[in-house]
Amino acid sequence: xxxxxxxxxxxxxxxxxxxxxxxxxxxxxxxxxxxxxxxxxxxxxxxxxxxxxxxxxxxxxxxxxxxxxxxxxxxxxxxxxxxxxxxxxxxxxxxxxxxxxxxxxxxxxxxxxxxxxxxxxxxxxxxxxxxxxxxxxxxxxxxxxxxxxxxxxxxxxxxxxxxxxxxxxxx
Numbered sequence: 001x002x003x004x005x006x007x008x009x010x011x012x013x014x015x016x017x018x019x020x021x022x023x024x025x026x027x028x029x030x031x032x033x034x035x036x037x038x039x040x041x042x043x044x045x046x047x048x049x050x051x052x053x054x055x056x057x058x059x060x061x062x063x064x065x066x067x068x069x070x071x072x073x074x075x076x077x078x079x080x081x082x083x084x085x086x087x088x089x090x091x092x093x094x095x096x097x098x099x100x101x102x103x104x105x106x107x108x109x110x111x112x113x114x115x116x117x118x119x120x121x122x123x124x125x126x127x128x129x130x131x132x133x134x135x136x137x138x139x140x141x142x143x144x145x146x147x148x149x150x151x152x153x154x155x156x157x158x159x160x161x162x163x164x165x166x167x168x169x170x171x
Contacts, residue, residue, distance in 0.1 A: 006077045013070040016063035020105075021158035023056055028155055057113055064106055091171050098164040105157045108150050116147050 035045040120143045
């Protein structure tokens with residue numbers, strides 16, 4: 001029974017990783033450039049990306065607890081897993097760095113979703129109504145660029161996490 005639970009946990013852990021990191025990869029390297037090229041209009045590309053984000057974000061929001069729960073199960077049931085605070089174990093530093101990077105990814109994800117995106121939306125809605133539209137437009141563009149840079153950061157962090165998982169698997 002333990003082998004089945006461990007196998008299902010590893011499958012779900014990998015699936016959640018593919019959804020999150022693979023989704024970011026697909027959005028940044030395929031969909032966003034394609035939307036900019038094919039749609040030729042920044043507002044249309046923006047609408048498309050907003051719709052993709054609306055559909056993708058809930059998948060990531062589900063993937064995060066799946067990663068946490070399955071990670072705990074794998075850590076508890078997996079072979080050769082010892083006390084995570086045992087600093088003399090050769091894999092502990094790798095796993096510590098991996099989990100810190102994942103925690104940073106989670107913070108970035110929820111910061112963008114709960115704080116940054118709503119702020120961009122509020123400012124964007126004031127663009128047509130405000131006499132200071134040009135300064136608001138500059139502010140919105142800056143926040144959008146910052147948001148995109150955070151997505152790129154999460155992709156880089158996600159790739160580092162996968163690399164560290166490969167190192168751990170090789171140990």
